[in-house]
Amino acid sequence: MKNKITLKELAKLLNVSISTVSKALNDSPEISAKTVERVKELAKLHNYRPNPVAVNLKSSKSGTIGVIIPNISNSFFARVLSGIEAEAQRAGLQVITYISNEKLDREKQICDMLTTGYVDGVLIAVAEETQRKKEFDHLYQLVEYGIPVVLYDRINFDIPADRIGIDDVGTFADVTKGLLAKGIRKIGIATTIHHMGVGKLRIEGYKEALPKNENYYIANSARPESLKEKTEKMLVKDKVEAVICTDFESTMQVYRSAFEHTINIPEDLKVIGFIGKELANFLTPSISYIDQFPEEMGTGAMQLLEARLNNYNKDKSGTERILKTSLVHLESTKF
Amino acid sequence: MKNKITLKELAKLLNVSISTVSKALNDSPEISAKTVERVKELAKLHNYRPNPVAVNLKSSKSGTIGVIIPNISNSFFARVLSGIEAEAQRAGLQVITYISNEKLDREKQICDMLTTGYVDGVLIAVAEETQRKKEFDHLYQLVEYGIPVVLYDRINFDIPADRIGIDDVGTFADVTKGLLAKGIRKIGIATTIHHMGVGKLRIEGYKEALPKNENYYIANSARPESLKEKTEKMLVKDKVEAVICTDFESTMQVYRSAFEHTINIPEDLKVIGFIGKELANFLTPSISYIDQFPEEMGTGAMQLLEARLNNYNKDKSGTERILKTSLVHLESTKF
DNA sequence: TTTATTTTAGCAAACATTTTCTTTAGAATT
DNA sequence: AATTCTAAAGAAAATGTTTGCTAAAATAAA
Structure with a gap:
């Protein structure tokens, strides 16, 4: 069984410090060209890739986004998810999927968990029950915790979030x-x-x-x-x-x-x-x-989220994008 | 904007050490009942929840599993995903979804990424192209890296993995x-x-x-x-x-x-x-x-994976589960 | 009272990174 | 020759946890 090599192990093999290895791999000007090459060579040889969990901890980002889907059997939502996944892939983000089954309780439960730091942002088509009962506290909570939210498809209610849908x-x-x-x-x-x-x-x-x-x-x-x-x-x-x-x-x-x-x-x-x-x-x-x-709605939603993730404070008001139908x-x- | 409280901050507020807080929250017998109560009270007050990324780093688990789906527009796979999600939810695991679009290249790319440590296990219905070209190296690679793999639906080929499907x-x-x-x-x-x-x-x-x-x-x-x-x-x-x-x-x-x-x-x-x-x-x-x-296939696949995650070495040979159709x-x- | 034992809590290491701050050695300047 | 400067690399802190070990206090035994 192969096991992943760490910076520490590389450092030991090269007889340099951990920080030198890290800096070399990140092309820091502090490290001489010679050492950079030496380090990179060994790293490639051992197929070194930084442990994403450690990177996440350091950067306090998770590199993942959460997608809440009311009903996946509905092929519309399945196709939206497909669009989301494609765009996320392009952006190097992981997609965690949650299915609310149109239930408010489940939706609350999901949002509650998401405030713990599993994801950097959330895409959601709010459940039918949620709309009917007009209970949006859990969504406000996400916003409160600084987690950007993008509404897709079901967008006709008042929440401070970006949104994408049709007319x-x-x-x-x-x-x-x-x-x-x-x-x-x-x-x-x-x-x-x-x-x-x-x-x-x-x-x-x-x-x-x-x-x-x-x-x-x-x-x-x-x-x-x-x-x-x-x-x-x-x-x-x-x-x-x-x-x-x-x-x-x-x-x-x-x-x-x-x-x-x-x-x-x-x-x-x-x-x-x-x-x-x-x-x-x-x-x-x-x-x-x-x-x-639907796929366009997915990629569009993801793009709205990416924009928020890259500069969350720049533009405070929610932007709305309405897609043409045909x-x-x-x-x-x-x- | 709310911000999540950490063990360190709780410790400072309580005038105890970080480890005391941690142990108290985990009901360690090392800590007196009195302190445990004091700690838990404050933790609840501040709605403390351990940072999952930090926990993951410590435990070298990611708490997530990867699901590879050939084609999500196919409502069969959408429903399998639904089953997987439900069972994962029950087990406290996050589901990261990847769509291969029946392409070998994409599948390879996904598996390659997964060996970096994004997930603890993988559920996969192998892409059509993969089956046709009989190229399974990327799946063997997952196994090599100690990542349990469960095949679902498309299971009639020889790979050392658990599997679930129909006859x-x-x-x-x-x-x-x-x-x-x-x-x-x-x-x-x-x-x-x-x-x-x-x-x-x-x-x-x-x-x-x-x-x-x-x-x-x-x-x-x-x-x-x-x-x-x-x-x-x-x-x-x-x-x-x-x-x-x-x-x-x-x-x-x-x-x-x-x-x-x-x-x-x-x-x-x-x-x-x-x-x-x-x-x-x-x-x-x-x-x-x-x-x-399909939902049963999803939950079943997830259960096979859970079994592996809980004692990976116990039973080396792959188990196969065939579902009844009706x-x-x-x-x-x-x- | 002294020693042994138990309870309780803190210290520090560890997980794998990144990054700031230091140190060292050699080169350049005076 | 003494000083300053620069390049290169290492040490250490930090992210938020968990946990083995140690220390101190409290209790029990001698």
């Missing part, structure tokens, strides 16, 4: 307007997340775009049976010409209801989903979807 | 036999991962179960057009009565081809997918699927 209202307004522009009048919206922050915003955008004289058609329920009922009413009784969906579950329900009532997509019904591209492309018919560019037309909106 | 051959053989038992004779298999380790095993299981006199029907291609062609041949020309799919892409292709050729599922065609339960339940018709219990019948196999 939910604008996105859904634009999508709705796009359908109107094609001459479609009866547009519905299906959602299972109407009680959540982002859900509300998306519905707001939909409503905002519809002309005053047009009815709203909304199928909203987190309970499957109820959603099914409301969706069927919207499709069969109200006979909407298009449905915009705010999330995975509602998108799938619309597809199922259309199938069961032999409503053809896209001939009889246009559908726009808010799902990932993998799924959108593979469903039959493929679903036109709103791309949120409607990708596939089979479900063919005209 | 791919047995699972697919059982599923095939199940269909045969229902009187179905012409059974096909669709796959886009036939060149990968697990893909081969799954096909092997399928073949193993079929009676000698029965033909194999295999639609295998990683290229979409080619897969489409082969799938259509299987469904339309060969008129198979059932298709077993080894992965997400092939499952979706079978659904699309069936739809386009108005082949009704399950009346004309039974389909069994190898996809996650979220998707399986939400598709129309819902797809009978093979549940791999075929969940939904609409696509209704009789």
Whole structure:
């Protein structure tokens, strides 16, 4: 079993002091070129790499950042994490992952631990329960301890932190307007997340775009049976010409209801989903979807954090970055 | 801004030595009950928590484990990670996540870094490229450095490490036999991962179960057009009565081809997918699927690692744990 | 009372670094 | 020849813990 060599051991082998070795490896001008070379040669030979834990202790940095994810099964968050990891890798930082499972308690517990010094900064998409109960003390606590926080995706509440997300209202307004522009009048919206922050915003955008004289058609329920009922009413009784969906579950329900009532997509019904591209492309018919560019959100969040880590005091106020979304037309909106 | 209090500061406040404080907090019998109480009280008042970096340096442990994931967009791996995180949390360990993107180079780079001492152990599902090129030196290197390695999901190759996965051959053989038992004779298999380790095993299981006199029907291609062609041949020309799919892409292709050729599922065609339960339940018709219990695989992997961390030398040989899979019948196999 | 024993707490080393401060030796200046 | 200066390297402190050893005080035994 190989064991890592230390400065002390190198020093002994070279018959010089520990500090000389350290300085030589860090190209200090205090050390002669000759010794530097001698030291570096032996260091390379033994594949010396400084013990990160010792370096961390000395520098009182951990070289790691914490990422809090509400729900990793949601491929959106998985892809955000992927972006975060890529950017962290580039910056030489380690990513510690925590999953809150949308629970406030778990989130608190995580934040509490993080104040102990495990990480230099935190990226968080706050849990659903946290938003609902509007309890943000644990996030303030992080800030109190001087740990920079960046909010991603779920950003519509007041906390002194940098943030990155999309314009939910604008996105859904634009999508709705796009359908109107094609001459479609009866547009519905299906959602299972109407009680959540982002859900509300998306519905707001939909409503905002519809002309005053047009009815709203909304199928909203987190309970499957109820959603099914409301969706069927919207499709069969109200006979909407298009449905915009705010999330995975509602998108799938619309597809199922259309199938069961032999409503053809896209001939009889246009559908726009808010799902990932993998799924959108593979469903039959493929679903036109709103791309949120999750990886970009991840790298962007990480970049905001890096900026803070490099000069935390320079700019006190939180910066906000809103990413553009993009409607990708596939089979479900063919005209 | 709050700042963390140290043993030294507590000691000064209490007018005792640092070691007394440390011992008191760790309930050393060397310290009198009176002092212990005094120390603990003040520690609680100041919310003292030992600096994890310093503890790590002293114990030459990092208290973290590394998880290498080939592809996080695959919800299977996302769910495994979820299981790992939950179990790590329970064990008081931090999880550092690395994404290899199925690339050998990235995997090497990660392992190289890990030998420096960032983690106490590693969980890895080896990248596709790594398996194909059969280059495992970087994994041996981890072992060399005394870092316990646990393989998960992709485990069919020879490396001295603990491992956890499913019985791919047995699972697919059982599923095939199940269909045969229902009187179905012409059974096909669709796959886009036939060149990968697990893909081969799954096909092997399928073949193993079929009676000698029965033909194999295999639609295998990683290229979409080619897969489409082969799938259509299987469904339309060969008129198979059932298709077993080894992965997400092939499952979706079978659904699309069936739809386009108005082949009704399950009346004309039974389909069994190898996809996650979220998707399986939400598709129309819902797809009978093979549940791999990803979260269990995650917790199981973590448990194997914990066992190693607690007594690394006790049992030298690698232990293997094979998880049971379960075929969940939904609409696509209704009789 | 003296010696032995036990309790209690402090000292100092150790973990692997980095960095400031000193020392030493040789060269340059007077 | 004496002094100053500079280059190079070492000593030591510091980061925050833990822990083996030592010292002192308190208690018990002789």
